[in-house]
Amino acid sequence: MVNSVIALSVPQLALGYIFIIVILFILKKRQISREKELILATFRMTFQLVVVGLLLTVVIDNPHPLITLLIVSIMVGFAVFTVFRKFKGRLSTALKKVIAVSLPVGALSSLMYFLFAVIGVEPYFNPQYVIPITGMIVGNSMTGVSLGVHTMMNRFTDNKEALETALHLGAAPKTASKHIINESFDAAIMPTLNNMLGMGIIFLPGMMTGQILSGVVPTTAIMYQIGVMLGILGGVAFSTFLSLRWGYKTFFNAQDQLR
Amino acid sequence: MTYPLFYFQNVAYQRILSIDKMEINPYEVTCIVGESGGGKSTILKLLNKSISPTKGTIYYHDKDLADVDSITHRRKVLYLSQKPYMFKGTIKDNLIVGFNMQGITPPKDETLEALLDKLKLKKRLNDDAQYLSGGEAQRVALARLLLLDGDVYLLDEPSSALDDKSAGIIFETIVDFSLKHQKTLVMITHTKAIANQYAHKIYTIDQGHISKEEDNG
Numbered sequence: 401m402v403n404s405v406i407a408l409s410v411p412q413l414a415l416g417y418i419f420i421i422v423i424l425f426i427l428k429k430r431q432i433s434r435e436k437e438l439i440l441a442t443f444r445m446t447f448q449l450v451v452v453g454l455l456l457t458v459v460i461d462n463p464h465p466l467i468t469l470l471i472v473s474i475m476v477g478f479a480v481f482t483v484f485r486k487f488k489g490r491l492s493t494a495l496k497k498v499i500a501v502s503l504p505v506g507a508l509s510s511l512m513y514f515l516f517a518v519i520g521v522e523p524y525f526n527p528q529y530v531i532p533i534t535g536m537i538v539g540n541s542m543t544g545v546s547l548g549v550h551t552m553m554n555r556f557t558d559n560k561e562a563l564e565t566a567l568h569l570g571a572a573p574k575t576a577s578k579h580i581i582n583e584s585f586d587a588a589i590m591p592t593l594n595n596m597l598g599m600g601i602i603f604l605p606g607m608m609t610g611q612i613l614s615g616v617v618p619t620t621a622i623m624y625q626i627g628v629m630l631g632i633l634g635g636v637a638f639s640t641f642l643s644l645r646w647g648y649k650t651f652f653n654a655q656d657q658l659r
Numbered sequence: 660m661t662y663p664l665f666y667f668q669n670v671a672y673q674r675i676l677s678i679d680k681m682e683i684n685p686y687e688v689t690c691i692v693g694e695s696g697g698g699k700s701t702i703l704k705l706l707n708k709s710i711s712p713t714k715g716t717i718y719y720h721d722k723d724l725a726d727v728d729s730i731t732h733r734r735k736v737l738y739l740s741q742k743p744y745m746f747k748g749t750i751k752d753n754l755i756v757g758f759n760m761q762g763i764t765p766p767k768d769e770t771l772e773a774l775l776d777k778l779k780l781k782k783r784l785n786d787d788a789q790y791l792s793g794g795e796a797q798r799v800a801l802a803r804l805l806l807l808d809g810d811v812y813l814l815d816e817p818s819s820a821l822d823d824k825s826a827g828i829i830f831e832t833i834v835d836f837s838l839k840h841q842k843t844l845v846m847i848t849h850t851k852a853i854a855n856q857y858a859h860k861i862y863t864i865d866q867g868h869i870s871k872e873e874d875n876g
């Protein structure tokens with residue numbers, strides 16, 4: 401049976417760290433000065449996962465709708481701020497507002513649809529399902545929105561002449577920006593689409609791998625992966641679409657002039 | 660006496676332009692001349708509502724331009740920029756881009772070809788617009804403006820990339836077109852002779868101010 405899981409013990413993991421020490425040794429010898437980063441990354445990964453693991457254990461053992469809601473909100477809020485930080489102050493206030501609305505709305509509506517309609521999580525706040533799936537959908541939507549908004553900002557700068565000419569000829573801002581919106585949308589969902597194209601051939605998706613490793617039969621793991629992938633695509637597409645649909649307007653003023 | 664189509668009242672735009680009073684009459688040809696950097700293009704952009712005055716009021720048909728819907732206004736008061744921009748695609752794409760942008764049906768190919776012919780542009784509709792010379796692009800940009808049903812045409816140095824002979828033909832065509840179809844024409848030109856030949860009124864702009872206003876026949 402596939403159901404037997406080898407639970408890793410602390411001494412076993414220690415062997416894993418020894419491997420990293422060997423690598424550190426090699427780096428030192430070759431005078432590749434990346435020891436600091438390697439140590440920091442190993443330490444942070446360990447620390448963060450231990451904390452999250454403990455938290456998740458508590459949360460999953462004591463399921464409560466408010467706690468699930470709180471965690472989902474923190475994840476979404478964190479995603480929004482991560483996008484803000486990525487742009488290092490280049491976002492206008494108006495565009496920040498757009499992101500702060502479109503990312504949660506897009507990601508959460510897709511999330512809810514997949515949790516409740518597709519997977520049918522019971523009870524609806526079951527943290528064992530809600531939290532990991534939220535992570536995947538929100539994380540990918542965050543990347544999508546950043547990519548989309550980034551492309552849109554660049555296009556608005558680079559295509560100034562085209563935009564101005566379109567406006568001179570009586571185009572509504574929406575018509576004048578149509579190309580930009582479409583191109584930005586493409587750029588945003590391309591990674592997700594490529595990911596889907598390569599899935600199962602070039603690589604095995606992380607969630608599915610994890611499930612199989614933990615003893616879930618591959619057919620079930622695949623069904624979940626497909627469901628989650630559709631949810632990710634939905635979340636990325638919807639949140640990006642909203643951020644562009646509302647975002648292009650921030651490049652024009654009330655008199656339909658370019659800012 | 661006709662009342663002016665456009666009327667500037669104590670208008671300023673940033674520190675670039677400051678005009679206490681300026682009138683543009685309907686169905687006339689108004690020329691704007693003056694030194695480079697004086698603020699001529701800025702005036703046309705204000706008229707097209709691509710920009711709005713930072714001070715004062717511009718009246719159009721006796722209405723404050725600030726209260727007029729910008730998009731509707733730009734469809735009636737069309738602006739040909741000093742540096743014509745060609746969109747990706749063919750000459751035809753560029754000729755009908757205004758129609759697509761406004762969501763209206765473009766004219767037939769024969770109409771487009773006839774206009775190219777009139778502007779002495781020996782190109783086919785399916786030619787790539789990216790490879791047009793400066794003067795050719797300028798004429799395509801002019802043509803796509805004339806095809807649209809505007810009331811006012813704002814032309815920013817429409818002949819700057821043309822030789823004297825081509826420029827003569829272009830001005831002849833534009834003025835002919837606008838008088839025949841009852842259009843109002845506002846042109847910027849560096850050639851005083853052109854202004855003297857066609858304009859009803861000539862404004863000279865100097866460092867953001869009107870330094871001279873001439874009625875010309």
Ligand SMILES: Nc1ncnc2c1ncn2[C@@H]1O[C@H](COP(=O)(O)OP(=O)(O)OP(=O)(O)O)[C@@H](O)[C@H]1O
Nearest residue numbers: 673675693694695696697698699700701702741864
């Ligand atoms: N958006 C802007 N921001 C800052 N300065 C500007 C802006 N637009 C124009 N200017 C400046 O305003 C002045 C007037 O510009 P404008 O284009 O109206 O001149 P012009 O009379 O059309 O000149 P030319 O004959 O060379 O075309 C110039 O000094 C220009 O650099």
Ligand SMILES: [Mg+2]
Nearest residue numbers: 699700741815
């Ligand atoms: Mg100019």
